[in-house]
Amino acid sequence: MGTLQIQNINLAYGDRDLLKNVSFTLSQESRAALAGGNGSGKSTLLKIISGSIVCDSGSITLTKGLRISYLPQSDIVYGSNQVYAEVETGYERFLIIIEEMRKLEEQLASASPSENLQPLLIQHHDYQELMMQSTYYQREAVIEQVLFGLGFSRADLTRPCDEFSGGWQMRIALAKVLVEDPDMMLLDEPTNYLDIEARIWLKNYLKQYSGGVMIVSHDQNFLDETVTEVYELFKGNLSRYSGNYSSYLVQRDLEIQQLEEAFRLQQLKIEKTEQFIERFRYKATKAKQVQSRAKQLEKIDIIEVPSHLKKLSFTFPPPPHCGNDVVVIENLEKHYADLSIFRSFDLIVNKGDRLAVTGRNGAGKSTLLRMMAGIDADYSGRLVTGAGVQLGYFAQDTEATLNPQNTVYDEVAAAATTADIPRLRNMLGSFLFSDDDIHKSVSVLSGGERSRLALLKILLHPANLLVLDEPTNHLDINAKQMLLEALGKYTGTIVFVSHDSHFIKHIANRILYLSDQLPEVFEGDYEYFSWKLEQKEQVERIIGGKPKDKATMVPASSHNQPSSQSSSTSFSAEQRKEANRLKNRLRNLRMEADGILMKTGCIEQDIAQILADMALPENYSDSKRITQLVRNKDSLQKEHDALSEQWFALHEEIDCLEVSNGI
Known part of the structure; x- marks a missing residue:
């Protein structure tokens, strides 16, 4: 069995030690998650293992012949090669083997009877075995299965890669890694650009994959179902925990409790020591004792609780009272040019509903939320909010509304009520803004930081209907858990788009699924919905990938359109x-x-x-x-x-x- 051994890896940026004597071993049976807070070095460690960057010291040892494939988190750009042809390059190593076999066959054909041909025959046999054990001769079916599973349509297979957005190009990169069928995969946020159907497909693919994996992901449910051990990076040090991600959190909670108690006792000891020093600083008879205590203080290694595992909390303002029918949609029609997104669509969102809107990318999820929020009024039919409804809306581009001249703190303070001001720092901490971060200018924040800031501003406003488009996109697992717990206590109505199965599982009591057929409302939990999708995926796998339109839209010209009068009249x-x-x-x-x-x-x-x-x-x-x-x-x-x-x-x-x- 092949192994990957990492020994005493060190890497520093300036005076900061990002990785300190990191050592671990992965085998072809390993199913590992790599956890840690933002900036802890997770992506950097994967880059070092893959050979993308060089560490300051340490060694990486692979069993001879062990093949490792690496998926970076972003920044892959393809040219004009067609999608199918680009993914097929994942089989390039077999073309080399075929050429070697051809050369061996020429040598065998031209050899004299007296030559010892056994070494050539053995080499040729080994190559044949390698080819037969691979999926090379079934590559067309394998490539299509992977691309269909990741959400590509049959028509997409012949489109140039550079026609696709960055997110879809990352799907192409993931497909290449999968068809390479390596002995070990290093996957950095593989679910980042996947809709829920593609995530379910990838989860099932990894379950049956026979090699080893190390995964960085913020999707807890995905990790729970794909890994059996967790490595955590904290302040440059690596720790290992057996079990899936939820098991790791339980083990870590116990450690955190012990750390917090040890920290409390340490702070008490420091306080008493400082009091002793201050009290006897100028007393000659106590000079040696004072010096001794001062040296003790200098040597104390302050206990730290990992910031990404600290318990964060957030409480919503109480929602105002409203009627039972929060959103009513009747006979909704929505088109883009000659494409129909919604046709004769009906939906009622009742008070207290927690409706998850999900489906393939491009199915109209964000469009529906924009119409609910009153941002997009270009539709026919009836869409009304009920009496007393006060709406809070978070869009993926809401960050553009921030004032770049403000500091982080001032931007939030401008939206907060007087009662919220004393706890603004704690709220900002819950959204991953440290004490240093809150004094930064909004203009220097990253896209993810601006998105988190915009989400916090919206959640500070009293609302009885929250319309949230991908609210967890830029949150790590701990911040997601904080938001999840806050929404769990929220007594208003929620309509949200998310591809995070763990988030949907714990929030939604109804699921609206937008597909290439009729929209469906699943009156139940995520487990039932997931089971239905997996059934559908099995059918499509058996028939070889059902051709589908990636954007899940239907040409408007192929349907009988209602008259303008009937469009504006409810059924x-x-x-x-x-x-x-x-x-x-x-x-x-x-x-x-x-x-x-x-x-x-x-x-x-x-x-x-x-x-x-x-x-x-x-x-x-x-x-x-x-x-x-x-x-x-x-x-x-x-x-x-x-x-x-x-x-x-x-x-x-x-x-x-x-x-x-x-x-």
Whole structure:
């Protein structure tokens, strides 16, 4: 088994020791998370292991032949190569092997009978074994499976990489790492640019991956399901904890409690010592004792609690009273040019709802929140907020509203109530702004820091409806937990977009899923929703990646558009009831058809195995065995044909319903 040994790695920037004698070992069976606060050196350590940067001292030892692939957090830019072709370069090492095999074959063909050919034959055999154990000969299916799983459509495969945004280019980079099928992967924030479907797919991929992984991620649920050990960086030192991320937090909580108690006792000792020194400083008879105590103080190593694990807290202002119907949407239509995002969309958000809006990137999640917030009024249909609703809205670009001339503290103080002023420092600390940070100018903050500051300003305003678009994007796990606990105590209504499964799991009591079909509301928890998505992903995997439009939009011209009069008139209760009945019927038919596809896919695999068995040399002369295999194949083929007929019949019914109802 291959191993990666890190021994006594040191790295300093100026007078700051970022990494101090860091040592650990990973094997091909390791499933490790790398944890630590922002700026603790996590990404730097991965870069050192991958060879991207050089450490000051220490060593990295790999078992001979061990292959490691590395995904950086950002800053990968591709050129005009098509997506499929770019990802296929992940197989480049096999092209080298094929060329070596060709050279060996030439040597074997030209060798004289007296030559010892055994070394050449052994080398050629080893290459053949390597090729057969790889997925090289199945690379087309593997590449498509990975790209479809990460959210690309079939049409995307032939598009130039440079047509895609930075986030989508990072998905291409992740796809390349996965198809390389290395012995070990170093993944720095692999879920950063993934929607929830792609995160679920990646989680399942890593579960069945046979190599070792080390992952940096702020998605706690993702880590809980993919790692079995956690390495934590704090003040340059590395500590190891067994178990998943939640287990690590439990172990760390106990340590923090012990550290806090030790810190309390240490501070008490320091205080008493300082009192002794001050009291007897000028007393000659106590001079030696004073000097001794002063030296003791100098030698004390102050205990520190890791900042990224300190318990943070935040409390929302009490929400004002409002009516039961907080947001009512009826017959909503929204288009961009010739693309339809929402068609005949109905939704009621009730008081106390915690509605998570999720779906593929480009499905219209942020658009829906902008319409709810009154920012985007370019739609038809009815969208109203209820009586007494006071809304707090956080968008991904809200940071642009900050005053760059203000300090961090002044910017928040301008939005705070008088009652909040005494606790502003603690609030800023909860959002990862240290005592030094609060005096910085807003103009020098990073994009993530500005986003956190804008979120805090919005949360300070009393509101009974919070509309939050990706509120956790720039928060580490501890800050997310603080926000999660605060929202858990909040008694108002929440509508939020998030791809963080841990956050959704603990906040949402309803989930609105925007897909390339009809929007669906799941009246239940995240576990049920996740299970339904995984079922769908299994169906798409069996049929080889269902072609889909990445933006999950539908050409407006392909649908019967209502007149302007009907667009502005809300459906009657009976019409809405009939529309919902139709949606449910179509959904049930599609689910039944998908289930049949899964069955036929399994049967096709069984038939392929039978055909492979029939081709085995040992079965050539066994007539009974061949006869039985033929019977089994015929039986499976009949079952396959019958299921196919059912599938076609279901789709005829689906087509009829869609045509007759203008869908």
